[in-house]
Every structure is written in C-alpha cells, then in structure tokens.
Amino acid sequence: MISFFIRRFIQSILVLLIVTVLVFLAMRLLPGDPIRMIITASNTESFTEEQIAQVRHEYGLDRPLIVQYFSWLNDLLQGDLGNSILQKVPVSDEVFRRIPITFHLGVLAFVIGIIIGIPLGIISAVRRGTWLDTLVTTLANLGITVPAFWLGFLLIYAFAMYFRWLPVMGYTSPFTNFWLNTRELIMPVFCLALFPIASITRQTRSSMLEVMRQDYIRTAWSKGLQERRVIIKHALKNGLIPIVTLAGMGVPMIVGGAVLIETVFNIPGMGRLAVTSVLNQDYPYVQGVVLIVSVAVVFINFAVELTYGWLDPRIRYN
C-alpha cells in the first residue's frame, strides 16, 4: 500500500506540474499579450516603445520563458497569484474570499447527489424491469439532459415569481442570516445537484447490475443470506468502484455547473468570478480560479485512487 501511495503521489505531482505549465503557457503564448493587457488597463492612450519595454522589464516579461515560468511557480507556491489588472488588488484575496461560497454550494450539491443517487441506483438495479426501475431510469436520463441554467430560470419563475415562496436570487452568509441563506440556496443547490444525482443513479444502477450477476453473489444468495445483506455487504462494496470514479469526476462537474448556476442566481462564488473576469478581460483572476480548481481536482483524484486501492486490493499491484 505504501509503494502504491508513493507511486500515485508522484504521478499526481507530475499532473499538477503539467497543469501549471499549461496554464502558464496559455496565459503567455496565446494572443492577448500581457503587456497590452497591463497597458490598456492603465488607460493611458499613447505608449512609446521605450515605455513598453520598461513595463515589460518591470513585470519580468523580457526574461526567457523558462525563467519566467519558475519565478511564476515560485510565487504560486507562496500563495501569490498575482494582482488583478482592473482592481490592482491581490488575486488571492478575492479568490480565497469566494472559495467558501462555492464550496458551500458544491458540497451540499455533491452530498445530496450521493445521498439520493446511490439508493435510487440500488433500488432500480434490484427491482430491474419493474415500473419503479423505468421511472427512476427515465428521470435519471432527463436529469443528465436538462440544461442547468434553464432549469434555474424555470424554478425562479415557478417558486420565486409565481408562488413567491423563495427569494429570486442572491447570497447571504449563513453566519449573518442562516434561515435566509437556506431559503436562497434551495433552488441553486437543487439545480447543481440534479446532474450528480442523475449520473450517480445511472452509474450505481449499471455497476450494481454488473456485480449482481457475478458468481459470488449467486453463492451469497444460495447460502440463504438476507436480501439486505447480499446487496449491501456483497454487491455494493464491489459495485462501488465505478461510483467512486464518478464521485472523483464530481468536482469538475460541480465547478462547471457552479459557473452557470452562480451566474443564474447571482451568487458571488468562484464561478461567477471566473465569468465576470473573462468578460472584463481580467486574466489573473481567471488564471487563479483555474489553478485552484485544478489543484483541487488533482488531489481529489489522488484520494479516489487511494480509495480504489482500499476497495480492491488487486489494483494496488498493477
């Protein structure tokens, strides 16, 4: 297990390094010269070549790319994500202020996805072919299809505008007003959770069906074990692996959804920050959000792989 752990850890670090190189190159090489961004942002009309060269030197952009990369990486490791072009404040301040909001939203959606998705998938697999199975599968198929942003509008129209049960949009900190916060979060969390619920249901159903036809499940039945025991103890543990994979993919899935849902419900999280900074062409924010999210994804995938090793010892030796 220890060598497995170390091997996976090194691989994750490798992926992280590639991520930083990609982000760095994307910000430096693609059209959208950082110099031009800095100069345009400072709103001065005419710049001489000399001044441009000076700004270039000031920001260290005249050094070789590889040197720039390592100094950038060094700053990064110290938590320095650069300064916003428009607001001239450190990107990390704003990003770290917003992480808890997206985290709050995302964790709720993810937990709901698991709490509802796994049991629905199990029920549907165990009662395969019945009306219950048909209902669950159809709903799950609809759930992976419905555009989250559009669903948000439908819900706002129905519950905030027509019935007036919930606030239209916005975000209040749960520490200021917990009740208002809960009411504000019902619709966005539902929108965000729908895709995880549906995809976890589908995945659980299919991997349970796959496991339930294995010989050891037949053995468990023929030993006369109770249904509950066969399903939970023998089938579920072995069926969990693909579900854990899906859970690992949950972070990109939920952050992707948060980008849309935070825009629909006007929630000041990381997703909203990414969108507004793209529209304002404030690249350092975009870069900050992308880096934080991908670091999170890589670490969660690392955790997921360790879980595999625990669930299925055979994987450790591959």
Next chain:
Amino acid sequence: MANRALDIAETGIAEIAPGISEWRRFRRVFLSRGLVVFGMVVILLFIFVAIFAPLIAPYDPNEPDLYNTLQNPTSAHWLGTDSLGRDTLSRIIFGSRTSLEIGLIVVFFACVIGITLGTIAGFYGGWIYVIIMRFVDALMSFPMILLALVIAALLGGGMKNVIISLSIALMPGYARLMCGQVLSVKENDYILAARGMGASNLRMMLRHVVPNCVSPIIVQITMMLGATILAEAGLSFLSIGIMPPTAAWGSMVSEARDYLSTLPILSFAPGLALMLVVFAFNMVGDGLRDALDPRLRGIL
C-alpha cells in the same frame, strides 16, 4: 451458455436466431426501445430543420420589428417576439443550425485528435504513454466549461473560438477511451499474427487496431454531440460563446432573462428545444451501445 441465456432473460430482448446478418441484428436491437426510436426521430427532425431553416422559418431571425416587441404568442408569432420584435420561433429554428454546426465540427476535431493521441499512447506504451496520458489527465482536471472559458477569455468569443475551445475540452475524453481500447485490443492474437507477418506499426494501427475500437467510439460520439451542444449553449448563455445577433439557444435563454416574469416563454421555448435535442442524442447513444456492445445490453 447459461450466462447468455440469463442475460437474454434479464434484458427481455428476444433471442435472435443465429445466421441473421449483423445489420439486421443491430437494427432489431436498436429499434427495440421506444425512447431510442423517439430520439432518432427528434434527431432527424433536428437535422432537417437545421438544413432547411431558411425555408421553414416564418420570419427572418435577425430582422427587428420595433412595432411588435415582446408580443405574447399569437397566430402571427406562435412563440411570441423578443425585445427587438424578432420572431422567437424563427430564432429557435435558426438556432438549431448553430447547434448542429458546432456539435459536428467540434466532435470531428476532438475525435480525430483524441483518437490519434489515444492510439499512439496505447500502442507504443512506455514513456510515450506516460507523457500523452498525463497531459490528457492534466487537461481533464479542468472542468470543461472552465477550460472553454479560459480559451474564450484569451481568444474572444465567436463561432471559431467556441469550436477551438470545446474541441480542446472534449479531446481528452476520446484520448482516454481510445487508449484503454487499444491497450485491450493489442493483447489479441490477431495483432500478434499481423506483427508476425511483418506489418509496419502504422499499418497495424490503421488496419488492425483502430477498426476494432470503433464501436465504443461511435457511442461516445453520439453522446458527445449532445454534451457539446449543451456546452455551447452554456457558453452562449454566459455571453462568451456565439455572438449576437446570430441565433443560439443558450443566448436566447439569457437574453430573455429580464422578461422572465412577464414573458417566460421567451426563455422556456429555446431551453426546451435544447433539452429535447440533448435528450435525443443521449437516448440514441444508449441505443447504439445496446446494439453494438451486447455485453452491456440493458445495464447502462
């Protein structure tokens, strides 16, 4: 044998007599589920509407009519008009063009690049595998929409850049799928035989490995068409995708935002069209998988 009988009994798909041609078997399984047929009909309708949009649409989708802004549905404008008086139905019809075009081009590029990288990684193994697949892992750790956002941020919006960004975002999925396929196909005896007969690496890949990995790729392509159309709509909704005045379903939903309480149909209708099309692609993808990969029948 017992297993096979069990499978058939479980899935409720009738035993198919031996000797029946592959194509007939495929057709029978594919068309055996109502939702798959429904999906197929929706897709054909969608393609038809997209191709013949100028003939079908009752109005010019971009023609403002300032005397008839924000109309409720009437016999002249079945789905009402937007804040510039443009006919919603016509814009939905033309929006299908945008969706189909982006879906097809993106999936084509993502597929070609992804399959090439995946095949090379799986076929050669070793450090080539490590480099390509870690690169793919790195790309996959960005949420698709965020990756598209970054690229849109750097290149700007518009059709071409949406295509570039979504292609990059979707490519890793194909690479990973293909790589896994190649790794398992490579173990077969016929590959060893081809190698024994002195086939070159390129020939082995093109003639023996790739053709045997086609089924899952076809399924993936169908599913991804839906996902791409959905992602494009998401980008357009965030106003970093298709630029106005081009009709796109995502931007129609977002433009209708201010009129949600007075004229909800303006955002409901394009969203419904979007959902229907994505649902259709998912159902047909499911159907194709059932028909192409008997092992998975009825499971997923």
